[in-house]
Structure formats: structure tokens, C-alpha cells
Amino acid sequence: MDTIDENAINVYTDGSSYSHPRSGGIGIRFVTVGSDGHEVTDDHELPGYPGATNQQMELKACIEALALLDRGRVAFDPDEFNKVVIKTDSMYVSEYFNAAKYSWPGNKWRTRDGKPVANAQLWKDLTKRVAGLGKRVDILWVPGKSSPHTKAADKLAKGSAKRATKAPLTVTSVRRKKTALSVDPGSVKLTGQRLTIRIVTDEYLKVQRCYKYKYEVMSKGSPYFGRVDLAFSEHLLRAGHTYHVRFNNNAKNPQIEKVFREVA
Numbered sequence: 001m002d003t004i005d006e007n008a009i010n011v012y013t014d015g016s017s018y019s020h021p022r023s024g025g026i027g028i029r030f031v032t033v034g035s036d037g038h039e040v041t042d043d044h045e046l047p048g049y050p051g052a053t054n055q056q057m058e059l060k061a062c063i064e065a066l067a068l069l070d071r072g073r074v075a076f077d078p079d080e081f082n083k084v085v086i087k088t089d090s091m092y093v094s095e096y097f098n099a100a101k102y103s104w105p106g107n108k109w110r111t112r113d114g115k116p117v118a119n120a121q122l123w124k125d126l127t128k129r130v131a132g133l134g135k136r137v138d139i140l141w142v143p144g145k146s147s148p149h150t151k152a153a154d155k156l157a158k159g160s161a162k163r164a165t166k167a168p169l170t171v172t173s174v175r176r177k178k179t180a181l182s183v184d185p186g187s188v189k190l191t192g193q194r195l196t197i198r199i200v201t202d203e204y205l206k207v208q209r210c211y212k213y214k215y216e217v218m219s220k221g222s223p224y225f226g227r228v229d230l231a232f233s234e235h236l237l238r239a240g241h242t243y244h245v246r247f248n249n250n251a252k253n254p255q256i257e258k259v260f261r262e263v264a
Contacts, residue, residue, distance in 0.1 A: 002147045006033040008083040009076075009135075011065045012142075012149045015057025015090065016048075016157035024052025025160025026061035027153040028068070032076050041149070042075040044068060045156040048164035056169055057157065058090035059122040062139070066129035083136045089144035097139045101127050109207045113252035116232055120207035122169070172203040175240035179216050179226040188217060188229040192249040195219050196263055198242045200228065210234050213256070218242055218263075235259045 004010050010031040017024040025048035032040050046064055049057070065086065069078050088094060100123040104110070109120040117123065130137045145151050177200050188195075201214040213231050217224045233256035237243055242263040248255040 002087065002142045002150070004031055004033060004039060005083070005085050007081070008085045009069065009078065009081045010149075011062075011084060011086045012153040013058070013061035013065055013086055013088050014144070014150070014153035014157040015054055015059070015061050016154070016161045017052060017054040017057055018161050022051050022053075023161050023164035024049045024054065024057040024060075025157045025162070025164065026057050026064055027156025027158070027160060028061055028065045029149055029153045029156065030065075030068075030074055030076070031149055032081070040076060041152070043152060043156055045159050047166050048160040048162070049166045049169055050164045051168045051170070051172070052164075055090070055092050056119055056122060057161075058088060058093050059119055059126055060169070061153075061157070062086055062088065062093060063122065063125050063129055066126075066133055066137070070129070070133055078135075081135070084133065084138070086137065086139045087142045087150070088139065089142060089146075089150060091141055094139050094141035096123075097126075100124075101130075111253075113250065115253040116205050116208040116210060116212070120205065124207065170203055172201050173239040174201045175199070177216055177228060178218075179228060181216075181226055181228050183214055183228040183230065185230050186251060187227045188224045188247075188254075190247045190249050190251055190254055192247060193222075194244065194246045194260070195222060195224070196242060196244050199237045199239045202237060202239045205232075211236060213237060230254065231256050233257075233259075 012029040014027040028044040030042040109117045196218045197215040203212045231254040244260045246258040
């Protein structure tokens with residue numbers, strides 16, 4: 001059950017993402033309880049981000065909420081409270097927040113399997129904001145659209161996504177796939193095999209200093225011909241180009257280990 005903490009700054013955050021064209025938005029509602037015992041709401045619909053995913057927006061909503069508090073850009077005095085309770089309908093944010101604080105930084109922002117943590121820069125930004133606020137910050141999961149406050153945050157996020165005027169959060173090069181199949185992570189079983197692949201998207205992960213690729217299998221003799229999957233690599237490959245490569249044999253951390261040549 002969602003209840004308002006009278007002694008805290010209650011923050012309802014939500015992220016939204018549209019597909020055509022892809023854009024993301026964030027919604028933030030602050031709820032405090034005044035001296036008269038009545039709830040006071042303060043809504044923020046900030047500009048959205050082109051190309052953003054829902055998970056990125058869920059994280060960004062939390063980050064921007066803390067930034068507003070830190071800068072005093074809210075309709076109440078943050079100094080009157082020593083606790084912040086962020087309420088999100090994103091299990092992604094609520095479940096991995098502790099890992100972002102305690103585990104991932106010591107493992108160079110990689111999972112136990114060595115796979116780069118997704119959205120690492122945003123997780124770093126969030127934990128930095130939490131540490132710098134000078135207040136206790138709790139992040140709690142609440143069901144979406146379960147109260148007037150969660151519904152308000154959802155509406156704000158959708159409005160934000162419709163005016164995606166901020167700079168993109170990540171720079172990703174994209175080329176049209178030749179196959180009709182959609183990306184299906186794990187659909188290419190890795191056994192250390194050689195394959196000819198065509199890069200569909202390339203993105204540099206600054207935190208982990210490696211690249212993330214979406215690729216399609218071009219080897220006609222392979223049982224995975226035409227499938228689209230994801231992999232990481234220290235090798236620089238370009239979207240729209242085709243390469244003959246060798247993969248590792250770890251499905252939990254798919255890696256392009258060696259690039260033999262570019263295929264004309």
C-alpha cells in the first residue's frame with residue numbers, strides 16, 4: 001500500500017518511451033505534508049530525450065528529481081526534511097539500486113559474469129546524486145497508476161516524451177537490417193565459433209571502455225543465419241559493415257574476441 005511519509009520528501013517518478021520515432025520522457029511529482037497536515041504537490045514535466053529507452057528514462061527521472069532538490073528548484077524548502085523517499089514503478093531501478101551503490105563500482109561496472117552493466121553512466125549519476133544530497137534517500141517500488149500521484153507522474157512522463165528536445169543520452173550508429181527478424185538476445189548460441197556478421201548498431205560504452213553491438217548473422221551455412229543478437233567487444237566495428245569474427249563461448253557475457261577481416 002502506498003502511504004505518504006509525513007516526515008520525508010516523497011518523490012513519485014516515472015519514465016516513458018515511444019517507438020515511432022523513439023523518444024523518452026520523465027515525470028516527477030514531489031509530495032510533502034504541510035504544517036496544516038495537508039498534502040502539497042509540486043509537478044515537473046521536463047523536456048524528453050530522443051532515442052531513449054524506458055529504463056533510461058526511469059533512471060533519469062530519479063536523477064533529475066534529486067538534481068531539482070539539490071538546486072532548490074522546488075516549491076518547498078528541502079532543508080526542512082532530512083529524508084527523501086523516491087517511489088518508482090520500475091522494478092529495474094528499485095531492485096538494482098543497491099548493486100549500483102555497493103557491487104558494480106568495485107567490479108568496474110560489470111556483472112559477476114563480466115558483462116557490462118547496462119546504462120552504467122546513468123547508474124553512476126544516480127549514486128553520485130544520492131551521495132551528494134546530504135539526506136537519506138530510499139528508493140521504493142510502487143505499482144504503476146495505483147494512486148493519484150503515480151498517475152500524475154505517468155502523465156507528466158508521457159508529456160515529456162512528446163517534446164524530446166534534449167540531447168540524446170547515448171550516441172548509437174544504426175543501419176537497417178537485411179533480415180526480417182527482430183533482435184533476440186541469446187538466439188545465437190556461442191561455442192567459440194567463427195561467423196560472418198553484419199553490424200546493425202554500434203555504441204561505445206564509455207564507462208567500461210568497450211563497444212556494444214547489435215549484429216545479424218550473414219554466414220549462410222550457419223544454423224543461426226539471419227538471426228539478430230547482441231555482443232560486446234574491445235574491437236571497433238562499424239554499423240553497416242560486415243566482418244568475419246570469432247566469438248567466445250560464454251552466453252552470459254557474449255564477446256567478439258577476434259576480428260579476422262572485413263568482408264567486402
